[in-house]
Amino acid sequence: MKDQPKRSPELAEIDPERRRLLLGASALPLAAGAGLSLAPARAKAALKTSARIVIAGSGLAGVAAANRLARELDGARITIVDRKEIHNYQPGYTLVATGVWPVEKVSDRNVDLIPPGVEWVREMVAEFDAEKNAVVTDGGRRIEYDYLVVATGLHMDFGLIEGMDVAAIGRNGLTSVYPSPQAAQATWQAMDTFRQKGGKALMTLPSTPLKCAGAPLKMTFMLVDRLRQAGTRDQSQVSFHSALDNIFSVPRINQEVLERWKKLDVPVHFLSKLVAVDIGARRATFASPEGERTQHDYDFIHVVPPMRAPDSVKNSPLSWKEGPFTAGGWLEVDKETLRHRRFPNVFGIGDINGTGKGKTAATVKKSTPLVVQNLIDVIAGREPSQRFDGYTSCPLLVREGAALLIEFDYENRLVPSLPAIDPLQDSYFAWVMKIRLLKPAYMAVAKGRV
Ligand SMILES: Cc1cc2nc3c(=O)[nH]c(=O)nc-3n(C[C@H](O)[C@H](O)[C@H](O)COP(=O)(O)OP(=O)(O)OC[C@H]3O[C@@H](n4cnc5c(N)ncnc54)[C@H](O)[C@@H]3O)c2cc1C
Numbered sequence: 147m148k149d150q151p152k153r154s155p156e157l158a159e160i161d162p163e164r165r166r167l168l169l170g171a172s173a174l175p176l177a178a179g180a181g182l183s184l185a186p187a188r189a190k191a192a193l194k195t196s197a198r199i200v201i202a203g204s205g206l207a208g209v210a211a212a213n214r215l216a217r218e219l220d221g222a223r224i225t226i227v228d229r230k231e232i233h234n235y236q237p238g239y240t241l242v243a244t245g246v247w248p249v250e251k252v253s254d255r256n257v258d259l260i261p262p263g264v265e266w267v268r269e270m271v272a273e274f275d276a277e278k279n280a281v282v283t284d285g286g287r288r289i290e291y292d293y294l295v296v297a298t299g300l301h302m303d304f305g306l307i308e309g310m311d312v313a314a315i316g317r318n319g320l321t322s323v324y325p326s327p328q329a330a331q332a333t334w335q336a337m338d339t340f341r342q343k344g345g346k347a348l349m350t351l352p353s354t355p356l357k358c359a360g361a362p363l364k365m366t367f368m369l370v371d372r373l374r375q376a377g378t379r380d381q382s383q384v385s386f387h388s389a390l391d392n393i394f395s396v397p398r399i400n401q402e403v404l405e406r407w408k409k410l411d412v413p414v415h416f417l418s419k420l421v422a423v424d425i426g427a428r429r430a431t432f433a434s435p436e437g438e439r440t441q442h443d444y445d446f447i448h449v450v451p452p453m454r455a456p457d458s459v460k461n462s463p464l465s466w467k468e469g470p471f472t473a474g475g476w477l478e479v480d481k482e483t484l485r486h487r488r489f490p491n492v493f494g495i496g497d498i499n500g501t502g503k504g505k506t507a508a509t510v511k512k513s514t515p516l517v518v519q520n521l522i523d524v525i526a527g528r529e530p531s532q533r534f535d536g537y538t539s540c541p542l543l544v545r546e547g548a549a550l551l552i553e554f555d556y557e558n559r560l561v562p563s564l565p566a567i568d569p570l571q572d573s574y575f576a577w578v579m580k581i582r583l584l585k586p587a588y589m590a591v592a593k594g595r596v
Pocket residue numbers: 202203204205206207208227228229230235236237238239240269270271272297298299300323324357358361456458495496497498505506507508509510539540541
């Protein structure tokens with residue numbers, strides 16, 4: 147392959163013995179590369195307890211915690227609260243939105259993931275009454291607990307973009323991979339239509355923390371590739387507007403992607419925030435931090451919404467009250483133990499956590515066993531024994547048949563779990579892993595098996 151980037155210097159520091167062992171790895175443990183190894187969890191003796199545990203949210207973090215707690219505790223009363231019946235495999239959305247997967251592959255039933263013996267309350271938590279150790283549902287039910295796990299995920303604030311209408315995604319060149327499987331499917335239909343003739347495409351990035359911050363970058367790489375395949379790249383301009391002064395928080399990845407986009411002729415406008423979209427006129431408005439507005443016409447736009455905590459958490463005693471996570475209302479947890487900093491019987495897992503990194507399924511995979519063990523420690527009267535390093539990962543699709551397997555921690559260090567795969571080099575294995583291995587690995591995490 148031409149123009150292959152050189153092997154990253156970070157990898158040169160990896161112990162040669164570890165590299166040799168990993169070079170012999172088979173396809174199955176490849177999923178470990180995205181923090182989604184399929185190795186089964188070791189059986190432990192269950193701790194006897196009559197503790198009442200409430201889990202708010204039945205996404206990946208909620209069901210993974212429920213399955214582990216149900217197995218590792220004997221006698222606990224576990225209740226999971228969430229109205230959602232369909233469990234969506236969100237990491238598959240980028241595959242649906244770029245024409246790689248059919249939409250049917252990303253939806254499963256929550257009833258198949260919630261373990262027997264765990265009570266499922268099909269309502270939403272409307273209020274966290276943390277001082278009184280209770281949650282109140284939107285149906286008016288008050289559920290008291292001894293321990294609480296907050297796993298509500300996050301809220302996508304499309305409403306902050308004037309004129310934006312999620313129901314209109316797929317028409318008039320309006321797209322977004324984020325909100326749902328249906329939006330991802332409609333995004334692919336719009337991308338497929340756009341690539342027939344080409345034209346002007348605008349890709350966007352907000353300033354808030356994001357779930358899978360690699361997704362806006364994947365969408366850009368894959369759009370360029372789909373245009374190239376259709377023979378319309380030369381008739382097209384693809385540009386990227388970031389509300390920040392970067393496009394990715396990890397400096398080494400940021401630099402790598404910017405270099406690649408330079409070669410692919412994707413100009414980047416920094417500090418340019420999408421604030422309004424006129425869907426009928428196909429015109430987007432961007433604002434600088436000083437409030438200066440510019441308008442751009444488009445044929446295709448990819449909208450990435452600002453993200454924050456759901457209102458129930460944001461407006462509760464559990465959210466950060468000072469510091470950088472306050473505006474988004476994120477859950478105030480200690481970044482290492484993932485235990486609440488003011489309510490010691492509360493823990494957080496997944497996208498809701500107000501920590502510097504970690505809004506990916508791979509983060510949930512790595513952190514759930516640690517949180518569950520820390521919770522068990524607390525139930526047993528001990529201090530939490532486990533520490534989370536901020537592990538975050540996402541296979542960054544760069545074209546059909548190639549991805550970068552990027553993994554990093556709180557300190558922005560690249561932490562490849564399979565050093566045989568250079569995170570800065572196009573990898574066919576990373577692509578195969580993304581399209582074949584990660585969904586089964588995700589389901590194993592959801593069932594608490596790994
Ligand atoms: C487009 C896209 C691409 C992605 N790509 C990747 C990838 O390549 N790799 C990767 O590792 N990760 C990826 N992710 C991220 C990953 O899917 C999420 O980080 C993960 O699903 C988070 O799990 P969670 O349980 O915290 O939140 P979710 O899975 O979102 O679940 C939250 C649950 O909480 C419920 N809830 C909300 N409010 C309340 C309330 N008040 N009361 C009760 N329940 C409530 C919701 O109904 C929902 O069921 C991607 C995500 C998207 C959207």
